[in-house]
Amino acid sequence: MDFAKIITETTEEIFNCMIFIDIAASPPLAAGKQAMGCHVSAMIGLTGGLSAMLGIHCPSAVGLAVTGAMLGMELEEVDADVKDALGEIANMLAGGIKERLSTENIALELAIPTAVTGQSYVISAPKGSQRVVIPFTISQGQFFVEIKYQLN
Amino acid sequence: MGKTVLIVDDSNTMRKIVSRALRQAGIDFSTILEAGDGQEALDVLSANDVDVILSDINMPNMNGLEFLKAKSEIAAIKDIPVVMISTETGADIIDEAKSYGAKGAIKKPFTPELINETLGALL
Amino acid sequence: MEHAQEIINSTQEIFSSMIMLDVTPGEPFIRNNDKLINSISGIVGLAGATKGMLAIHMTNAAALAVTTAFLGMDVEEIDDDVRDAIGELANMLAGSIKSILDPSGSDIKLSMPSAIYGEDYSVDCLAGAEAVTVPFAFDGLGFVVELQLRKDS
Numbered sequence: 001m002d003f004a005k006i007i008t009e010t011t012e013e014i015f016n017c018m019i020f021i022d023i024a025a026s027p028p029l030a031a032g033k034q035a036m037g038c039h040v041s042a043m044i045g046l047t048g049g050l051s052a053m054l055g056i057h058c059p060s061a062v063g064l065a066v067t068g069a070m071l072g073m074e075l076e077e078v079d080a081d082v083k084d085a086l087g088e089i090a091n092m093l094a095g096g097i098k099e100r101l102s103t104e105n106i107a108l109e110l111a112i113p114t115a116v117t118g119q120s121y122v123i124s125a126p127k128g129s130q131r132v133v134i135p136f137t138i139s140q141g142q143f144f145v146e147i148k149y150q151l152n
Numbered sequence: 153m154g155k156t157v158l159i160v161d162d163s164n165t166m167r168k169i170v171s172r173a174l175r176q177a178g179i180d181f182s183t184i185l186e187a188g189d190g191q192e193a194l195d196v197l198s199a200n201d202v203d204v205i206l207s208d209i210n211m212p213n214m215n216g217l218e219f220l221k222a223k224s225e226i227a228a229i230k231d232i233p234v235v236m237i238s239t240e241t242g243a244d245i246i247d248e249a250k251s252y253g254a255k256g257a258i259k260k261p262f263t264p265e266l267i268n269e270t271l272g273a274l275l
Numbered sequence: 276m277e278h279a280q281e282i283i284n285s286t287q288e289i290f291s292s293m294i295m296l297d298v299t300p301g302e303p304f305i306r307n308n309d310k311l312i313n314s315i316s317g318i319v320g321l322a323g324a325t326k327g328m329l330a331i332h333m334t335n336a337a338a339l340a341v342t343t344a345f346l347g348m349d350v351e352e353i354d355d356d357v358r359d360a361i362g363e364l365a366n367m368l369a370g371s372i373k374s375i376l377d378p379s380g381s382d383i384k385l386s387m388p389s390a391i392y393g394e395d396y397s398v399d400c401l402a403g404a405e406a407v408t409v410p411f412a413f414d415g416l417g418f419v420v421e422l423q424l425r426k427d428s
Binding site: 042043044045046047048051052053083084087109110111112113114115116117118119120121122123124125126127129148149150 | 319328358362385388390392397401404
């Protein structure tokens with residue numbers, strides 16, 4: 001259950017296949033550090049062999065660039081397309097995690113994505129849950145893919 | 153002459169993503185039609201000539217498997233090939249889709265090359 | 276609106292038994308993705324054959340009052356205790372609603388709760404789920420409980 005590796009590989013696969021933007025993964029953030037400066041997030045719950053929340057968190061400019069590349073169109077503001085596209089990425093990330101963990105005999109089911117947008121918000125997980133956050137860099141800035149989980 | 157494709161997905165954004173991938177796949181589609189669920193897809197099929205269908209599996213109202221079943225019972229459209237697109241594509245669901253006549257399955261994330269390969273064989 | 280009564284029953288039961296607060300329900304409505312100002316939201320994903328989300332959205336003032344009653348200790352700012360309490364509240368509400376909607380326990384599974392808080396944010400569920408929200412009032416404060424469900428027939 002090497003989430004840093006799973007997240008990095010799954011994210012790279014999605015960007016290589018469907019978004020066509022070069023991304024550079026950084027090492028996981030140190031424990032206790034959060035994704036900062038993000039104004040649009042998509043999250044999806046996973047449950048079964050473990051209970052988890054997977055999220056992708058972006059500054060607006062990064063969310064617009066990623067969605068624009070994914071949809072093949074120019075976008076100017078964080079609208080329903082941006083939320084849906086990030087939701088779709090969260091869904092694919094969760095699908096990739098589900099597939100990889102099934103080979104370790106950990107069965108998972110997915111919820112549906114939720115988008116959070118705003119000028120000022122923080123997303124926290126229960127005390128005692130584990131958290132892995134991987135920063136990725138594109139030319140417009142950084143985004144973060146995060147998993148918070150507890151073993152059931 | 154260009155072909156007509158029908159994209160069935162409840163997410164408007166996902167339909168745009170699939171449209172973009174179709175353009176990048178280099179297949180000459182003259183018309184890209186869209187439907188938000190299986191029932192809407194049946195309505196579109198009753199009014200248009202469609203060469204191939206790309207359908208999501210998990211959808212409200214009428215899901216992809218129900219759509220396949222309903223379509224297989226309508227003589228005029230039962231032979232139009234359908235390729236399923238889904239994130240959670242377990243082998244059992246794919247087998248079920250194929251038993252209802254699906255010609256293939258594409259798992260997200262997908263590349264334009266995979267779309268080209270899968271659809272090219274059906275057109 | 277479908278499921279409003281289940282939300283009311285579950286919320287009243289949990290608030291009266293666990294938090295010792297009597298909460299009064301208002302008219303169910305569709306919340307869309309209205310902005311939340313100086314608020315905290317507890318959300319839990321629902322997975323399985325029926326998918327969705329259960330959320331409780333509270334102003335900071337309501338969250339402090341609820342957490343104070345829930346934990347039996349004074350809390351004065353949105354800290355770890357408040358975030359955990361609101362996440363746990365979402366978890367209990369989701370568990371209770373699940374037990375009504377899915378008595379056999381096979382159709383809906385709960386994922387881990389999260390708390391979202393801030394000065395200005397909005398939360399919206401994607402993927403075309405059916406949504407219903409019920410407002411509740413207590414001691415001049417208020418909160419809403421939102422259920423989004425999507426059954427992939």
